[in-house]
Amino acid sequence: MSSPALRFGRELARSRGARGWSQTALAKRMGYANSYVSLIERGKRALTFTFAVKADEVFETGARFQELYRLYSSSALLEGFSEFAEAEAGCSLLRTFQLSVVPGQLQTPAYAAALAAAAVHRGDITEAQAETRVSLLAARQESLRRADPPLVHAVMDEGCIRRPIGGRRVMAEQLAYLESLANSPHFMVQVAPFDLAERVPFRMPVVLLTLADRSILGYAESLARGHVERDRKTVTAWSGRYDRLQVESLSMAASLARIQAVRKELE
Structure with a gap:
């Protein structure tokens, strides 16, 4: 087939x-x-x-x-994701929070391939769907490097940088890539440390997109599907939570130092 x-x-x-x-x-x-x-x-x-x-x-x-x-x-993505990906391609600001893995927009090809291979091993998707998933991610990342790229602000739970996806070498390369992005004018990278504990305001991965008309679109995923949120009251509440998370997480400098320390442990 x-x-x-x-x-x-x-x-x-x-x-x-x-x-x-x-x-x-x-x-x-x-x-x-x-x-x-x-x-x-x-x-x-x-x-x-x-x-x-x-x-x-x-x-x-x-x-x-x-x-x-x-x-x-x-064939490879959650229901609702295509609508989100279209909006993402033209956003001016992307804010994302991840709980367990590095956000897709910041993943290296090897890291993304390891996640896709694991999904194949579990029987969640086929090998063809895994290839589609990885290629779609590459296309999304390319759109973030357009002539007028959006500002990308990523806050990651500390588990994202400590979980050795793909093994020590792949993870070390992923962390080195995060370090390079942290020094880019279009990316802001922060770590929400473990001791933030119950003060983390989200219990699932969340993305907030600011569009060209300054409206904000939210996106969240469950195990079964993705959900695009346009309700103004709901999205405003999510934005407020994200602002609080940004303030309570490690500073950009401290986050970079934490990422570097974990990478050195792996190497």
């Missing part, structure tokens, strides 16, 4: 061939690089909803490619 990414790519190539277009001709019509279209057709590049919409527009196929994209995104 082919993966959803390959199904999308094959349909793109079939539609292109039916019109007698080369990859170069299609790329020009869609406004993408020829190499990008080639990778999409071979299922080697993460898809975006924007690309699917443009394909439907160029081929005049209604919502055919958008439906294939939804199959692609839902």
